[in-house]
Amino acid sequence: MSWLRALKETAHSGLTIERRRLEPLVAIRGAAGLALVIGISLAWFGPVVAASSAFGAFQAAIASFQRSWRPRPVLALVSGASLAGSTFLGYLTGSHVVLFLALLVLWTFLAGLAWAAGPTGGLIASSNVAIMLVTVTLPTSVANSAVHAGMILFGGVVQAALIVLFPVRRWGAQRDALADALAAEADYARRLLHDPLAPFDPVPLMTARSAAAVTPWQARRRPPELRGSRGVAERIRPVLASLADPAMGVPDEGPERDRVRELLGAAGSVLDSAARAIRHGDPVELDPSAVAALRTPDTRSLLTGPPRRAAGRLGTLLSDVIETAEGEGTKEEARTERAVEDIRTAGGETSTASHRRAPTLLRLIPVVVRAMRAELRPGSPILRHAVRVAVVVAVGYLIGTALPFGHGYWAPMAAVMAMRPEFSQTYGRAVARFGGTIVGVLLATVIVRTAHPGLTSSAVLAVCCALLMYLLMRTGYVVGQACVSAYVVFLLGMAGDSWSQTASERVVLTLVGGLLAMLSYAAYPAWETPRLRGRLGDWLKADGRYAAAVVDQYAEPVEHGHDDVRTALLDTREARVAWQEAAAAAQHEPVRSRGLSRAAADDTEHALAEFGRVAMLLEAHLPGGGATPVPEAAELAGALRRATERGAKEVRERRVPDWAEVREALARWDARQRAGESGAAPFVRNGAGLLLEALEEFSRGLDPHPQQRPGR
Template identity: 50%
Template sequence: MPWLAALRHTGRAGLHLERAVGDPVRAARGAGAVALVVFPVLALLGPVQATSAAMGAFIAGTATFQRSFRPRRSLAVAAGIGLGVSTFLGYLAVGVPGLFPVLLAAWCFAAGLAWALGPTAGVVAANTVTVMLVVVQLPVSVPTALGHALLCTLGGVVQALVITVFPVKAWGAQRDALADAYAELADYARRLRHDPYAIIDPAPLMTARHAAALTPWQERRRPPELHGLRGIAERIRPTLAAIADPELGAAAEGPERDRARELLAGAAQLLDALARAIRGGDPVAYPKSAPAALAGPVGTVLHGPALRAARRLTTLLSRAADSLDQSGEDTLSTPIPGSGGALVRPGLARMVPVALRTARRQLHGGSPVLHHAVRLSGVVTAAYLLARLTGLHHSYWAAMTAAMVIRPDFGQTFSRGVARVAGTVVGVVLATVVVELAHPGTWASCVLAVVCIGGAYLTLRTGYALATTCISAYVVFLLGIDQGHAVQTAYERILMTLLGGAVALVGYALFPTWETARLPERTAEWITAVGRYAAAVLAGYGDPAGRDPRAVRRALLDLRETRSAFLQARERAEAEPVSHAVHSPQLSRKQLNRAREAVGHLSRVSLLMEAHLPGREAEPVPGAAEFGELLAEATAAAGAAVLAGTPVDFRRVRAAQQAWEEAEALATDQELVLSHHRPGAQQEVVRGGMRLLVTALGELERALRKPKGPVPAGSAPNSSAPAGSAPRSSARQA
């Protein structure tokens, strides 16, 4: 995308407003907590101290609105502590000539590394930089620095107390995440009725997994209905695909396909009912037609793998409904004993060493987080020093703007830059007009500041430009309690905002982190991960008695993470003003899209085979585990070939699959009539799965083939495919 087109696209994205607002009750609660801090401090200590307390309460409240599954009170306390430390150190450094820019650069570097912990930590850390810049401008002596730091921390503590005393939709984030997963499964079941190769978005399942990680405090208080349902959802997903698939499930046409559609329709209704019950904490209520469809005589119509998948689906749905029906009366506060399989999230105190280890792992040249930390430190410090040269009293707004604008990727940085400038200009102008016309006193200014805080909390989901308007007006009213010349102050703030935004955008352009250059790496990781997942599934057929269920689970989670990283990098790359051919010479855009479809097909086939994994008492399928190991090695080599820009080669896998089929056919011909316990059903699944896997590998070869130039010696013809492989129509993306 050319630079002008990229700037136009990101500018429009920054100014776009969603037709959505936050929870008014939560917004009022957050603003009320700020009021509980500001007005008493203003009455007892004065406007300077009230400003510090208000800043701490506001930023701590903002932290609780971030997308996080930690207890909101812990987010508020952590933000308050961070604000107190940054303010105290800032006060100590500002009195020593030349020391504050050094501290600012070091603190910004640490704030940039905080993105390794996730977006919530990164945003909160960036907010501590802005508060440091604002509060240290207030006239105060060094001995009282500790008092101002404690007031900032007090704001976070009060927010935590208000959240504890007045909870709003307790466990709402976890409920919504789990309900979204079941709603996505319901939509997936409906789409499978008409398209047996339909894809599912794994993002809701990934989010539900993140939501299921609990701190010790949460584990003791988790609602019973949130226990175990996520695991059931994970098992429902492959079962739905196994019923609909024409090769390894119901027949493509005829009564069996009609019965499969009925089952999928009934499952969709049940899954929707489960999603509604989980989201609201209510009993399960669903149409009577759904249980009738699932309880019908499946055995008289469905056969083989489709019958086994249908029975497993009805069992899983019944288990999920029973899990909700048997939950306790008090679903919000009933403590339950922790289970050994619970996902553990460190508490607030234990997060410090975890954060240090995570940040230390980012200290290498190829880390995008390290690049962002260096860029944030340099941009904010440069904006601060340049603004100081102007001699304006409100020069700190430049560095504050730069800290809030800069983000790890191009799209967010430039869209936020436009939104920040536009929102700041509008907010400062409107607030200044109110100050000039109404001349509010100290207490009235505090009231207006609290109102603006409520507006900012309410519009966080609407768009960054509108939220910035409210925040800018809040800062104007808050700092206006110490009377000054309003028009001159507004002029300086707007000018410094423009300077800070320009420095941030230019800084990113000079020291960018292009996701386009990382697309081959993300593609290679995805290819390697899907090979490990397929190998783990095949190992379950090769040794049912000794298989480790956690191995398949770990491989699936790794596959989801790599797929998500690939899609995120691809989305960000689409908005970057760089040449794909220059920054990603290993893969063209066409190759990238075709490779994505082929890897998606590999994922889907592996998922279908996982749905039919045999029990521990089943007979092993000879050669399945060995084929899986070979497949894992071949996909790892293919990932390395993508990074090196060389053709991939799956000849060994094709040869192994053909040899396995010949050996299996020979063994079948030599066998006499065996008992009904003969493991032919599992062999049938493995045989069909191997054929589909090899077909998908052939597609991946064709996708990664260079469009021009001779093929290097030793590489296989990419167009070859094994005899008897599945038809091309089955190679759609999973």
């Protein structure tokens, strides 16, 4: 992609406004906390302290809006405490330019590294740097700096207290994550009706898994309907796929296929009902026709072999989803309870639910530190971002100080808030920040020149701008920046700043900061395009380990399975998402592809997705303890593991992998079967053949000249 096209697309993405679901009660709560802090600060300390404390309450409310599974009060407290500490250190060094610049560079570098802990931590750390640049310029003395920092912390405490006292949809983020996972499973079941090989995006399941990790405090207060459905949903997906896939024994047409379609449609209906119940905290309302389809006894006569086992497991898993979604308060509803029992009886199996534990906030600190230290290596995109943003903020601060405008912090503040580790987000946000600044400053200037607001009116206008920010922040970055720009203008006007000076300098210096951010990425980039082959190799290696772990269980059946299958599955999901995110980012980069065309990327992605799907089908029918071992599976598992590890290295070295070792293992398996030296295992052997076909398709996608390959 050319630079001109890349700039055009990123600018368009930054200026895009979306229609999103609004949360007015949450916005009103945040604005009420901000108004309370400003009012108390004005009454006790005056407008200057009120302005700094308002920033603390404003940022604490924004932190509680972030996509995080931590309790919202905790996010507000962490934001307020970290901003108070940053501001206090800034006050202590603000009178010494060299010392403050050194602190600013160090603080910004650490804020850049904080993205290693996730986007929420990175955003809070970046916001702390930006707000510190503003608050340290407010007139004060070193003796009063502790008062300012204390009131900033007070703003975070107020927002946290309001979240506790006036909760809005408790556990809403976790409910949405689990409901989205179940809804994705329902959509998958319906797509399998028409396309038995339909793909499935595991991101909703991964998100639900992250949301299911709770601290001991959360575990004691978590609603019962959030305690088991996620684990059941994880097991439903392979069962749905194995039930629909013709390779598992059900023909494309006929009464067996009709029965499978009936079961898939019923599963989609039940999963949708459970998703709605969990999302809103309501009782599960089941479609009687879906319940009747799942408990119909003809499953055992129409379906045989793997499809029959899949149908039985599907009924059991769906009954567990329903029972968990009902929670403890609605178990007395006899109709649903009877339906659950009917479906469970048809399945004839039982299952157990599990949950994950997340570290407490104090125990999370060393985890974050280790994540940041892990990025201190050459080639790390996070390290490049940290270096880039630290240099840009220092240069922006010096430029802003040298220019005759005054208030030179606007340039570094705009840069640190726009910069992200990824190219398109940095450029899109830089454009959106400049556009939003123009709109916000112009509107604020018009209001000021026509209404001439006083101290109280300025505070009210600032709170109104914050309310609009909280309400519309998810509709687009440019909308949020317009509200923030007006908010800062009114807030600093309340503290005694010049209205006209603020309006003129903010636009110019914001443009300077945005240009610095964009130029820095062009000069010191962290492109994803050159790393695509490495991401692809990682996915191939993870897929190979997963398939090998599954196949190996057929060689040594155990009652409860091996933990390495689950671990390998999670690894391959993470590798797949990392590849997809890298491929999506590379599409917007002005960098020419090196050795991996878009067509090759699409072909290899399809092949690896199919490879993982076949392994999932085999996992859906893992044998239990006492099952007949398949010795040939152990040899095949070893071949898969070694071949994919070697193939991943060849992909990184821009070579085409060859799967001779896997072909030879399958050939020996076939020879033993013909000689009568191996037990019959047609299901496993068929799946192994499909794995090899997917690997061959992967190599064909990488090879520009397949007819010249040896052995063809």
